[in-house]
Amino acid sequence: MPKTSLIHADDPLLIFGGAYSNLEATQAMLAEAARRGVAPANIICTGDVVAYCADAQATLDLVMQSGVRVVMGNCEESLAVSADDCGCGFEAGTACDLLSATWYAYAAKQVRDDQRAWMGALPRRLDIEIGGSRLAVIHGGVEQIAGYVFASTNAAEKSRQIALTGADGVIGGHCGLPFTQIIDGRLWHNAGAIGMPANEGAPRVWFSMVTPEGGGIRVSHHALDYDHATAASKMRAAGLPMGYADALSSGLWPSLDVLPQTERRATGAPLDLPDIFWPAP
Numbered sequence: 001m002p003k004t005s006l007i008h009a010d011d012p013l014l015i016f017g018g019a020y021s022n023l024e025a026t027q028a029m030l031a032e033a034a035r036r037g038v039a040p041a042n043i044i045c046t047g048d049v050v051a052y053c054a055d056a057q058a059t060l061d062l063v064m065q066s067g068v069r070v071v072m073g074n075c076e077e078s079l080a081v082s083a084d085d086c087g088c089g090f091e092a093g094t095a096c097d098l099l100s101a102t103w104y105a106y107a108a109k110q111v112r113d114d115q116r117a118w119m120g121a122l123p124r125r126l127d128i129e130i131g132g133s134r135l136a137v138i139h140g141g142v143e144q145i146a147g148y149v150f151a152s153t154n155a156a157e158k159s160r161q162i163a164l165t166g167a168d169g170v171i172g173g174h175c176g177l178p179f180t181q182i183i184d185g186r187l188w189h190n191a192g193a194i195g196m197p198a199n200e201g202a203p204r205v206w207f208s209m210v211t212p213e214g215g216g217i218r219v220s221h222h223a224l225d226y227d228h229a230t231a232a233s234k235m236r237a238a239g240l241p242m243g244y245a246d247a248l249s250s251g252l253w254p255s256l257d258v259l260p261q262t263e264r265r266a267t268g269a270p271l272d273l274p275d276i277f278w279p280a281p
């Protein structure tokens with residue numbers, strides 16, 4: 001069992017993932033948190049602060065200075081040790097592999113030594129006590145930091161991973177698509193990513209609120225609008241892959257390589273993410 005930090009939360013938590021070097025989205029996220037009156041200690045980032053977009057160094061600085069809690073993503077894990085790639089495990093020669101090589105090299109040049117040290121010191125797991133439950137916050141999968149867990153990932157596999165944590169539920173990130181499911185009375189929640197749209201054909205991005213409420217918690221997904229045109233123009237000026245720059249405005253991913261069939265078929269369909277109340281087990 002990995003070493004964990006335990007947080008007790010009486011107030012609503014704001015969860016976001018995948019800032020992906022998107023400075024404009026990260027600024028908008030922190031402004032939205034302030035507008036909602038959420039203190040930095042009650043904001044949790046599920047990792048991948050750095051990835052596809054143009055401002056690796058500035059986005060890291062903003063997150064580091066903000067005081068929000070961050071779980072290590074595979075991008076932090078790789079950049080902290082100057083690894084050769086982002087650690088997503090894309091198959092050689094696939095579109096994701098070719099696109100990631102470009103942004104990773106660009107980000108690796110921007111990142112300072114103090115930022116590498118900060119990324120390397122991030123926890124791989126945070127535990128939260130909230131609304132009578134204990135939730136384990138991880139990046140991708142419980143066993144693998146870059147493991148993909150989607151809404152369509154089978155329930156038995158999610159149950160198996162939740163059981164491994166010893167907690168009542170999991171908050172994860174990495175796959176970039178928001179969803180919330182209750183499986184055999186346990187929770188799997190992914191807030192989505194703020195640095196890249198959710199392949200739904202709209203430039204908006206997603207975060208979530210986890211709110212204690214009468215013997216349980218309410219999980220609500222929220223869309224965030226931000227200055228995607230500026231973020232995309234900086235990517236084009238930096239010579240980053242056009243596919244990801246275009247995706248910020250089109251809301252459609254440049255490659256569907258990592259998506260299961262269910263999520264591929266949903267390409268371009270607006271997300272409908274109702275609130276879910278989860279009673280404490």
Ligand SMILES: [Fe+2]
Pocket residue numbers: 047048073074075139140146173174175
């Ligand atoms: Fe990731």
